[in-house]
Amino acid sequence: MNKSGKYLVWTVLSVMGAFALGYIALNRGEQINALWIVVASVCIYLIAYRFYGLYIAKNVLAVDPTRMTPAVRHNDGLDYVPTDKKVLFGHHFAAIAGAGPLVGPVLAAQMGYLPGMIWLLAGVVLAGAVQDFMVLFVSTRRDGRSLGELVKEEMGPTAGVIALVACFMIMVIILAVLAMIVVKALTHSPWGTYTVAFTIPLALFMGIYLRYLRPGRIGEVSVIGLVFLIFAIISGGWVAESPTWAPYFDFTGVQLTWMLVGYGFVAAVLPVWLLLAPRDYLSTFLKIGTIVGLAVGILIMRPTLTMPALTKFVDGTGPVWTGKPVPVPVYHHRLWRGVWLPCADLFRHHAEDAGERRAGLFYRLRWNVDGILRGDYGAGFRLYHRSGRLLCHEQPNGGAGSGRDGGCGRFCRAGGE
Incomplete structure (x- = not known):
């Protein structure tokens, strides 16, 4: 595509995004189609990723693709392991697209869809993605600290x-809250527990496959992992219906809590390329597939939002929590006063992910002629991840290896993902 063609594409996206936002703004008090929110979100995120991200990389941080990263300097096979960029993408995506993005917007919905939507758009573009990228950049320049x-x-x-x-x-407080969500979701759920457990040996196989059997063969291991992931989901239903096998995967909340503690310890002491990175990469297929499926579903069905833009609880007297929708910069999480949107924009846990865990995870930090930042995957994940969470929220009806172009870094041994 020539230069004029590229400008035309971005111009069309800008017009579409502006028109969608304008339509939402002008139809106050009326029901709107969910498709308008999807179009506005996707256009804003893509434009911000292409132009704002490039501006920060070139003019603020002066990213140097020739500068040696901690992955190359300290390649020890444990915390510093050059990792293919696709695996790294999944590794960070899965780390931030967890339970928090599901709970926060649901709680914020008691005020209507508008406060959460505005904050997810503005907060992500102007704060969250910038935070991830800058912490990652600084930590990379400081040897992955x-x-x-x-x-x-x-x-x-x-x-x-x-x-x-x-x-x-x-980290203790955040992980305790998120772990509670996971435990409640898997309690007495043989299907869910079996599927999650199945991904552990599968991730180990993928890590060994990439490092020793077929180094750099990301396409091969991706197909293998995706096939077995689909099998795990389908066979989980068979296990749940089996009177013989279901009891083996039916656990109480206390049992699951101790299992998570044990898994966190094991995952933290193992090399990042062996379990965490390939397992995160594997789970990304399911998460991105869900995001795409939701977008396609909205595109086909074009559902009408019956939820009002603002509810009576916007005055701060909500039934679940109290607080007015006033954006306030609060320490480590993003808040519309009283509205906690975990993983939405500014988040200390994600700063740690981008800095200490991912800072040295890059073979090199660079951007190509299209302005897509090859190193700023933290920001990219956040943008796409916000889209997925927004799609879920706005419908009230209802590793690692030795890849040449990747990178690796220091992983924070703090209980794993």
């Missing part, structure tokens, strides 16, 4: 210790 270590280096030992303790406490 964590946020706490960066603070210690810049502000002294005392401030560094305080930052490390704060990060640790935040």
